[in-house]
Each structure stands twice: as structure tokens, then as C-alpha cells.
Amino acid sequence: MSGRDVADERERAVAAPPPADAGLVFIGLARTPWKSRMDCPRMGRPDGPLCRLEIFEPWTEALRTIALYERLEVLYWLHRSRRDLVLQSPRGGGEARGTFALRSPVRPNPIGSSIVRLIAVEEGALLVRGMDCLDETPLIDIKPDRCLYKPAGPPHPGDLQMESDATGRPVF
Amino acid sequence: MSGRDVADERERAVAAPPPADAGLVFIGLARTPWKSRMDCPRMGRPDGPLCRLEIFEPWTEALRTIALYERLEVLYWLHRSRRDLVLQSPRGGGEARGTFALRSPVRPNPIGSSIVRLIAVEEGALLVRGMDCLDETPLIDIKPDRCLYKPAGPPHPGDLQMESDATGRPVF
Numbered sequence: 001m002s003g004r005d006v007a008d009e010r011e012r013a014v015a016a017p018p019p020a021d022a023g024l025v026f027i028g029l030a031r032t033p034w035k036s037r038m039d040c041p042r043m044g045r046p047d048g049p050l051c052r053l054e055i056f057e058p059w060t061e062a063l064r065t066i067a068l069y070e071r072l073e074v075l076y077w078l079h080r081s082r083r084d085l086v087l088q089s090p091r092g093g094g095e096a097r098g099t100f101a102l103r104s105p106v107r108p109n110p111i112g113s114s115i116v117r118l119i120a121v122e123e124g125a126l127l128v129r130g131m132d133c134l135d136e137t138p139l140i141d142i143k144p145d146r147c148l149y150k151p152a153g154p155p156h157p158g159d160l161q162m163e164s165d166a167t168g169r170p171v172f
Numbered sequence: 173m174s175g176r177d178v179a180d181e182r183e184r185a186v187a188a189p190p191p192a193d194a195g196l197v198f199i200g201l202a203r204t205p206w207k208s209r210m211d212c213p214r215m216g217r218p219d220g221p222l223c224r225l226e227i228f229e230p231w232t233e234a235l236r237t238i239a240l241y242e243r244l245e246v247l248y249w250l251h252r253s254r255r256d257l258v259l260q261s262p263r264g265g266g267e268a269r270g271t272f273a274l275r276s277p278v279r280p281n282p283i284g285s286s287i288v289r290l291i292a293v294e295e296g297a298l299l300v301r302g303m304d305c306l307d308e309t310p311l312i313d314i315k316p317d318r319c320l321y322k323p324a325g326p327p328h329p330g331d332l333q334m335e336s337d338a339t340g341r342p343v344f
Contacts, residue, residue: 014230019195021310022249024281026193034330041330042323049333055272058186059280062258064270072272075247075283077194086234090324098236100227100244100314103321108231109196109312111247113285132330138193140281142272149275151214152262158206158213158304161221 010096012087016108019083026138027062028055030076032131037080043103044114044132051131052122053139060124063142067121071145072128077138078110112137115145182268184259188280191255198310199234200227202248204303209252215275216286216304223303224294225311232296235314239293243317244300249310250282284309287317 031052034040041048053074055063066072085106087096099107116130126142143149203224206212213220225246227235238244257278259268271279288302298314315321 012233014233016230017197019197021198022196022251022312023191024194024196025189025191025255027280033333038328039330040328041333042325042328043318043321043331045334047334058188059258059272061184061186062271062273062280064259064273065267066270066273068273073285075281075285079194083197086231087236091326094324095237097324098238099234100231101234101236101238101240101316103315103318103323107313107315108199108234109247111283111313113245113247113318115318140194141279141283143275143279144273146215146275146285146287149215151275152266152269153214154263156210156212156214158211159215161205161213162217162219 008089010087010089011085013084014086016084024077024140026056026077026140027059028053028139030131030133030137030139032133032135034134037134040134041132044116044130046117046130048129048131050119050127050129053126053128053142055124063121069144069148070118071148072116072118073143073145074114074116074139075141076112076133077140078105078112078133079138081105081110083108083110111140180261182259182261183257185256186258188256196249196312198228198249198312199231200225200311202303202305202309202311204305204307206306209306212306213304216288216302218289218302220301220303222291222299222301225298225300225314227296235293239290241316241320242290243320244288244290245315245317246286246288246303246311247313248284248305249312250277250284250305251310253277253282255280255282283312
């Protein structure tokens with residue numbers, strides 16, 4: 001189920017509820033040079049190896065105009081990760097950390113995210129640098145990097161909203 | 173189903189496959205000041221209103237040590253978005269764009285991501301700034317911002333890997 005198979009005594013697994021709150025459709029898969037978890041980089045780098053994001057039908061048309069953006073955010077499904085650890089220990093030792101304080105692939109919803117450089121657009125595929133996942137990892141989303149993106153369409157009232165009220169306290 | 177109800181003639185909907193490739197569990201919900209899509213900011217801002225990320229059991233223990241990070245990446249499920257558009261037109265007019273060239277909530281897997289500032293840690297909850305979603309949006313993941321994160325544990329061989337080979341071409 002996972003690259004890290006056994007929880008040690010500092011780690012904690014929970015009885016996770018069934019993952020039935022929403023369903024994902026895989027929109028494609030990532031072709032990368034890495035065939036085992038231990039070979040993968042722990043985080044992608046912008047000068048990393050060229051990888052191909054292959055998009056399945058009926059989604060290829062959703063790539064139209066993507067060349068406008070030189071950096072993209074990619075979400076993928078870490079399909080070999082266990083999902084029930086709330087505390088995890090680094091392999092090299094050290095204090096156990098909460099799963100939400102880690103970017104480990106082991107998490108309740110094992111979604112990885114990378115910021116990648118778009119190198120080329122092919123028919124139904126993208127060549128990118130910056131991935132860090134196993135070859136044939138399923139893709140779930142691609143979108144422009146937030147820093148490069150200006151929303152289209154008219155402004156919303158919330159766009160410039162800052163403090164919730166004069167006290168700075170939540171209003172909900 | 174969506175804040176944008178009708179596709180105009182420049183938009184394109186597809187017969188989307190059933191979203192049955194993987195299942196999500198909601199780990200909590202976001203409390204925000206926004207009750208309608210038109211009120212939401214189109215993108216969060218670091219000085220935006222204070223919002224609360226409320227974590228469900230059995231996941232609250234996964235928040236341990238999260239105060240180490242002043243910025244977090246939050247993934248949430250845009251539960252009111254349609255999922256079948258591959259081309260979308262800005263409401264104000266303009267060329268239709270591919271869904272993967274937009275950060276619109278309308279996408280095959282309607283996952284939103286924000287980078288938020290962590291303001292305070294409460295019992296089973298986080299106070300943050302930088303969200304942009306409706307009140308009561310389900311949460312699916314929280315992790316440290318990639319720019320602040322140093323992976324724990326020993327290095328992997330791929331960490332420093334750059335070109336795939338001398339030609340710079342993919343090796344898969």
C-alpha cells in the first residue's frame with residue numbers, strides 16, 4: 001500500500017472512515033523516469049527531468065490556450081499511499097509530526113501537488129519539468145500557477161475584502 | 173450545480189465519465205464570510221478575512237506541529253461546481269479557454285487550492301487568511317507551503333536529478 005510499510009511506535013494510525021464523500025476521475029497520467037518510491041525526488045525541481053503529462057479523452061480539449069502559462073500547478077493521485085496515519089516519524093529518526101505538517105504522500109487524501117515549468121505542448125500531452133512522482137501516477141488536475149494568473153471575467157465584491165470587521169475577528 | 177449555470181456557444185461540455193477512479197474523505201470544512209459564489213473573492217489574498225479550518229475526527233491529531241509553518245497549502249472540494257466543461261468563456265466575453273488553462277472552480281475534479289497564512293492554532297481548528305471559497309466548503313488536505321518545507325528523513329537519489337540524459341529528452 002505504501003512506500004513506508006510499517007508505523008513505528010511514535011506513529012499513529014486511525015480507523016479511517018471510508019473515502020466515500022466525493023469521487024475523482026483520472027484525467028490522465030504522468031510519465032516520469034522514476035519506477036520506485038525510493039528513486040523519486042522528495043520534491044520536484046524546476047530543472048528536473050523532462051516528464052510527460054498525458055491527458056485522457058474526453059479532456060484533451062481542456063488544454064486549449066494552456067501555452068499562455070509558463071508555470072502550472074499539477075495535482076496527482078498518489079495511488080500507492082496508505083491513508084490512515086495521523087502522526088508520522090521521519091525515517092532517519094526525530095520527533096513524530098502531524099500528517100498535515102508534512103508533505104508526505106501518506107495522508108487521508110493522497111493528493112500530490114507540484115509546480116512545473118511548461119516546456120512544450122504536444123497533441124493531448126504536456127512536457128514539463130518539476131514533477132516528483134512515480135511513472136504512471138494518475139493525474140487529477142492541471143491549472144495555471146496562481147502567481148501568473150489573472151481571473152477572467154468581471155470582479156467580485158470579495159476580491160478586495162480584507163478584515164472581516166473592525167476587530168479582525170471572524171464573522172461567521 | 174454551479175455558479176455558472178449555462179454554457180454559451182463558445183463553451184463545450186463533454187460526456188464526463190463517472191468519477192469513480194478514487195474516493196475522497198472530507199477531513200473538515202472551511203468557515204468563511206462568503207455565502208454565495210458571487211461574493212467570494214476570485215482568488216484568496218494573504219491579508220484577506222480571517223477564516224477557520226475546522227478539522228473532523230479522527231484527523232485532528234494530524235495538526236500536531238503544524239505551527240512550525242507560517243504558510244500552508246489548503247485543498248478543498250468545490251462541491252457546487254459542474255464537472256463537464258472543457259472550454260469556458262469569461263463572463264465578460266473574450267476567447268474561450270481550456271479548463272486546464274483556467275483556475276475556474278468548474279473542472280473535471282473541482283479541487284480548489286489556496287496558499288494561506290496560519291494565524292492561530294485552536295483545538296481541532298486553524299485560523300488562517302487567504303481563503304476564497306464558500307462558507308462550509310469541505311476540506312480535503314492541508315500541508316506546509318512547498319517553499320517553507322524541507323523534507324524529513326534521508327535524501328533520495330532523485331533529489332538532485334536534472335536532465336533525463338545527455339540529450340535532455342524523456343527517458344520513459
